[in-house]
Amino acid sequence: xxxxxxxxxxxxxxxxxxxxxxxxxxxxxxxxxxxxxxxxxxxxxxxxxxxxxxxxxxxxxxxxxxxxxxxxxxxxxxxxxxxxxxxxxxxxxxxxxxxxxxxxxxxxxxxxxxxxxxxxxxxxxxxxxxxxxxxxxxxxxxxxxxxxxxxxxxxxxxxxxxxxxxxxxxxxxxxxxxxxxxxxxxxxxxxxxxxxxxxxxxxxxxxxxxxxxxxxxxxxxxxxxxxxxxxxxxxxxxxxxxxxxxxxxxxxxxxxxxxxxxxxxxxxxxxxxxxxxxxxxxxxxxxxxxxxxxxxxxxxxxxxxxxxxxxxxxxxxxxxxxxxxxxxxxxxxxxxxxxxxxxxxxxxxxxxxxxxxxxxxxxxxxxxxxxxxxxxxxxxxxxxxxxxxxx
Numbered sequence: 140x141x142x143x144x145x146x147x148x149x150x151x152x153x154x155x156x157x158x159x160x161x162x163x164x165x166x167x168x169x170x171x172x173x174x175x176x177x178x179x180x181x182x183x184x185x186x187x188x189x190x191x192x193x194x195x196x197x198x199x200x201x202x203x204x205x206x207x208x209x210x211x212x213x214x215x216x217x218x219x220x221x222x223x224x225x226x227x228x229x230x231x232x233x234x235x236x237x238x239x240x241x242x243x244x245x246x247x248x249x250x251x252x253x254x255x256x257x258x259x260x261x262x263x264x265x266x267x268x269x270x271x272x273x274x275x276x277x278x279x280x281x282x283x284x285x286x287x288x289x290x291x292x293x294x295x296x297x298x299x300x301x302x303x304x305x306x307x308x309x310x311x312x313x314x315x316x317x318x319x320x321x322x323x324x325x326x327x328x329x330x331x332x333x334x335x336x337x338x339x340x341x342x343x344x345x346x347x348x349x350x351x352x353x354x355x356x357x358x359x360x361x362x363x364x365x366x367x368x369x370x371x372x373x374x375x376x377x378x379x380x381x382x383x384x385x386x387x388x389x390x391x392x393x394x395x396x397x398x399x400x401x402x403x404x405x406x407x408x409x410x411x412x413x414x415x416x417x418x419x420x421x422x423x424x425x426x427x428x429x430x431x432x433x434x435x436x437x438x439x440x441x442x443x444x445x446x447x448x449x450x451x452x453x454x455x456x457x458x459x460x461x462x463x464x465x466x467x468x469x470x471x472x473x474x475x476x477x478x479x480x481x482x483x484x485x486x487x488x489x490x491x492x493x494x495x496x497x498x499x500x501x502x503x504x505x506x507x508x509x510x511x512x513x514x515x516x517x518x519x520x521x522x523x524x525x526x527x528x529x530x
Contacts (some may be wrong), residue, residue, distance in 0.1 A: 171445035176200035179369070179463075181288045181341075188346035189319050193240070193292035194366040194375075195340065196408075196463035198444050212458040214449035215391070215441065217258045217302035220470060223391055223401045224303070224440065225522040230477045231306040235334035238300065238309065238469065239326055241317040241341070242286030244293040246453055247272060251309075254298040254451045260305045268308070270297075275314040275325040277332060283315035287454070294452040295461050296340055296469045303473035310334065319343065323355050323377065330361035335480055335487075338472040340366045340465035342375030345415050349376045353417070356382040360483040364472040366464035367436040368410025371505060371514070375410055378435050381420035384488055385435035386468040387411055387514045388442020389501055403519055405504030406442045409464060411435050411513035422489040426511040437491055438525075439501065439515035440467035471520065478526035490526055491517055497525030 176199050184192035201213065221228055248270055255263060263269035274282055297309050312329055314321045322341070329337050342365055356363055356377060365378035367387045378385035388409040394402035413430035420433060428434035441448070444462035451458055481487040491498075498518030501507050506514045517525070 185343035191343035194465035212449040235308040242289040244290040295450040373410040379414035387436030387439035390443035391441035405507035405514040409514040436516040440470040478523035
């Protein structure tokens with residue numbers, strides 16, 4: 140992730156936090172943040188090949204507010220996202236979505252409870268079997284050491300899963316390292332033993348060994364979602380693997396002039412492009428990607444921080460406003476979970492390319508045009524018809 144000037148650097152707990160605004164104020168977006176008012180939570184973690192970083196971005200220009208009130212938090216909440224992407228939230232009961240990170244998030248269940256209560260979502264707790272944490276070997280203990288940056292990322296991820304699939308169960312899988320050689324096998328274990336829906340908002344610079352190491356993700360019937368990254372000239376692994384779903388980002392705004400009620404443009408910081416090392420997958424043979432190898436992205440959802448998505452992280456001070464393809468990725472995987480399980484022998488990415496009409500084609504914004512394009516892939520979900528098996 141490359142963010143210029145003062146926006147770069149590792150996140151610390153003293154960052155300015157998002158305010159809780161009154162509903163009337165929340166309906167009027169504040170000015171879009173300047174580049175210096177956006178920070179990469181895990182900046183610098185992926186400078187060494189084989190290391191990965193979470194892709195979460197945070198707004199730092201909003202006033203601090205340390206308590207939860209009855210007012211609506213600033214940023215898009217569940218109702219907004221459900222409406223924008225026509226989420227059939229009555230579905231998903233009994234389905235599990237796994238979220239992966241590289242450290243422990245000690246307050247995950249408590250923060251999730253605050254978020255779900257704020258937005259009127261049903262409880263999701265370890266007591267009722269809806270929520271659980273596991274380590275890299277999928278055991279409940281021992282859990283790895285905590286890390287603030289990874290905790291912030293995980294808070295947003297599990298809360299966005301709740302927003303789009305409120306009836307889904309959630310497994311938070313925690314590795315003890317940001318090495319791809321540790322995280323990728325954990326993703327594979329989850330897909331084979333727990334659920335086909337695995338959400339991973341992290342990635343790193345491409346490197347030659349990714350082809351060999353990435354073969355662990357060659358799992359038919361698995362929806363392995365990865366953030367495409369933040370920076371138009373960048374391509375991240377594992378989103379560039381032929382075995383994953385690469386999720387790009389958009390800028391989403393309410394637009395009463397459209398039948399949908401929303402409009403989207405390609406987000407100006409979405410990472411996309413041609414892989415250096417990974418082979419072109421068969422599911423991209425029918426589209427002109429301009430790449431001889433794997434091209435990213437496949438699909439997209441909101442990533443812009445104007446106004447951004449709301450999430451709650453108590454250890455960081457409360458309500459925050461975030462974005463990046465780190466946000467768009469769990470949105471897409473959660474919508475996919477609403478569509479039902481893929482065929483066990485299928486390559487689920489092929490469903491997207493077989494149903495191009497089931498997506499909102501994003502034709503405006505940097506790099507966007509009609510049909511498939513790098514920053515948004517086939518577009519954004521128009522319900523879940525684009526995620527169903529091809530018969």
